[in-house]
Amino acid sequence: MSRAGTASDAYAPGDTVALFIPCFIDVLFPSVGKAVVSIFERLGVNLDYPAEQTCCGQPALNGGHRKEALELAARFGDIFEEYKWIVVPSGSCGAMTKRFYSTLDPGGKAAAVGTRVFDLATFLVDVLGTVDVGARFPHSVTMLDGCHGRRELGCTAAARRLLQAVGDIDYRELPAIEECCGFGGLFSVKFEALSTSMGSAKCANATATGAEYLVSGDSSCLMHVGGMLEHRGSNLKTLHLAEVLASR
Amino acid sequence: MTIHFDRRQVHDDLHSPSAPPILDSSMRRAVEHKHAAQTLIAWDELRERAHEIKAYSIEHLDELLVRFEREFIARGGRVLWTQTADEAASRFLDICRAHGARSVVKGKSMVSEELELNARLTAAGIDPVETDLGEYIVQLAGERPSHIIAPAIHMSRQDVGSLFERKLKVDYTDDPEALSEIARLRLRQRYLDAGVGMTGANFGIAETGTVVVVENEGNGGLSAQAPPVQIVVMGIEKVIPTLDDLIVFLQLLARSGTGQKMSTYVHHFLGPVDGRAMYCIFVDAGRTDLLADPVARESLYCIRCGACLNVCPIYRRVGGGAYGWVYPGPIGSVITPSMVGVEDAGELPFASTLCGACAAECPVKIDLPHLLVHERSRSVDEGAASSPLENAAVSSWARAMSSSRGYSFAVLAARVGGAVSSMLPWISPAARAWSKERSMPKVASMTFKDWWRER
Ligand code: SF4
Secondary structure, X not given: OOOOOOOOOOOOOOXXXXXXXXXXXXXXXXXXXXXXXXXXXXXXXXXXXXXXXXXXXXXXXXXXXXXXXXHHHHHHHHHHOOOOEEEEOOHHHHHHHXXXXXXXXXXXXXXXXXXXXXXXXXXXXXXXXXXXXXXXXXXXXXEOOOHHHHHHHOOHHHHHXXXXXXXXXXXXXXXXXXXXXXXXXXXXXXXXXXXXXXXXXXXXXXXXXXXXXXXXXXXXXXXXHHHHHHHOOOOOEEEEHHHHHHOO | OOOOOOHHHOOHHHHOOOOOOHHHHHHHHHHHHHHHHHOOOOHHHHHHHHHHHHHHHHHOHHHHHXXXXXXXXXXXXXXXEEOOHHHHHHHHHHHHHHOOOOEEEEOOOOHHHHOOHHHHHHHOOOEEEEOOHHHHHHHXXXXXXXXXXXXXXXXXXXXXXXXXXXXXXXXOOOOHHHHHHHHHHHHHHHHHHOOEEEEOOOEEEOOOOEEEEEEOOOHHHHHHHOXXXXXXXXXXXXXXOOHHHHHHHHHHHHHHHHOOOOOOEEEEEOOOOOOOEEEEEEEOOOHHHHHHOOOHHHXXXXXXXXXXXXXXXXXXXXXXXXXXXXXXXXXXHHHHHHHHOOOOOOOHHHOOOOOOHHHHHOOOOOOHHHHHHHHHHHHHHOOOOOOHHHHHHHHHHHHHHOOHHHHHXXXXXXXXXXXXXXXXXXXXXXXXXXXXXXXXXXXXXOOHHHHHHHO
């Protein structure tokens, strides 16, 4: 296992990938983590899952609790330090580690380790060079693009290419795809009316596509928009990108 | 003064995207124009260049301001340095009194809003008149500008028609041209009567001591030059090194602000002419506090184009009035804490999802979401935004997340008590706020961690 390694190195067959499965995915959406495992097994990628991992600290940082965020970032840095490749099925937690750690603690260990974190779509498309992961999903889907994935990590194009390459899929572009769904963690409860106003627009745009599934690389946005859809008794179901890519 | 972010202004009709309020549709139009205009030039390179020039200018602010002052004085102008908004307003009044001015015509200026100049002038028996059409409307209505470049964006033309009918005693019309004509006729004599004309400054050019004012209506030029005395009120962050640098910003500013390729007027004021007097009041008012903070400093690069407001999903829903002070939108939430005090800025930095739409549009590439996160930390550090209860909840959650045992315990609590909040700390104080329009996420029967271990 390589100790050094930077984000710009090329992936060599046999390199181990460390899975970073965010805390809320671990507990609320474990099927997302399992789907990631099955995709990588299909592609023959060696996996490791550092069992000590918990939370990257994003809820603390977003709430302004810098001290707690620093502690959790440092812990993340220690746990993942030995890995060259770290993959996370969440644009939001990916942005925290890859982009916000360097603002939080410039030059710190966590910031350095954070540069080696990749969201799932970017890793598959840009690092492995794989667009067709051998999935089949005979349904209509539209994509909810998480803002952190889109703007902090730039993974929208990769996610779209992956979805469009899935066998028998009917991909429909979401109108106003670039607009935020209104989740924002703490924001969703602190500014509840604004959050659900934004969520309503997203629900309406997604429903207008007539798709069966709303797919995203971010379970956190799906938790909010999916929660709204369920509350309204909508037929539109939500799925994580990994779950679609794992289907055959 | 504590600023309350007024979330009540979220209109109910926003729940129906088919009927967007005025603000939302105006903003969408502005963004479309901007995107169309920016395809005509090397947008990304220009932004990069603008960011570099501003970075240099802010790092060398002391030298550049002194250079500007020297050149400006050499051209016959006078410079006044002020530390607070209050002091700047007082110096402004002193100049008006010294010249016996009874009225002041004002070009559009956000800094003058910081100074509460209209109120200060009125209290001193001097009559201020806003000459930018939007500002004129807002002044008549007794309101504050709700957008930094489109002050009356929150009003429909029908609103303006009724306002004019009521305040100016004219027949009702909602025809924009007719409304502009009414304002134009009213303002004409005011320019001639005014003892002092005031403008802001979009840029101060250090090498030449030039004050650059960008505008579209011609009112800025008239305000500056029709009266015998011109006073420029300028935030100290406005100075850039050279005229070559200016060209970079002019291309970006017009496109970002209004979607124009170039503004209608770009005035270069080079000191007083024809026996007139010209003053420049430098305003600090919190800017050196921003300068002293290595992270927040980047907010001084702002050229006040308004693009970050136009794309902001929060601004589009609540409008500028909800932000409670002079500068709304993402940039407002970043600079207000340093200008009015972290405590008084209240929860402004929290009124964002950190979606980053603002940063993607900003012509000088200010990393607004990262600056908002920084302001949130300052706010919590100073005890301004979080309750002791929240602090305790976050620190015990963080302690749980700091060890495998603590984590297992939090998972257990979530499973047994159904209390998702042990995992997602922000849900806890406000589970009702979450559940009002959304179903609660459910704890799975087996975590990924356990599945991995057992597989
Ligand atoms: S922060 Fe950027 S986008 Fe916003 S007003 Fe300033 S220059 Fe324009």
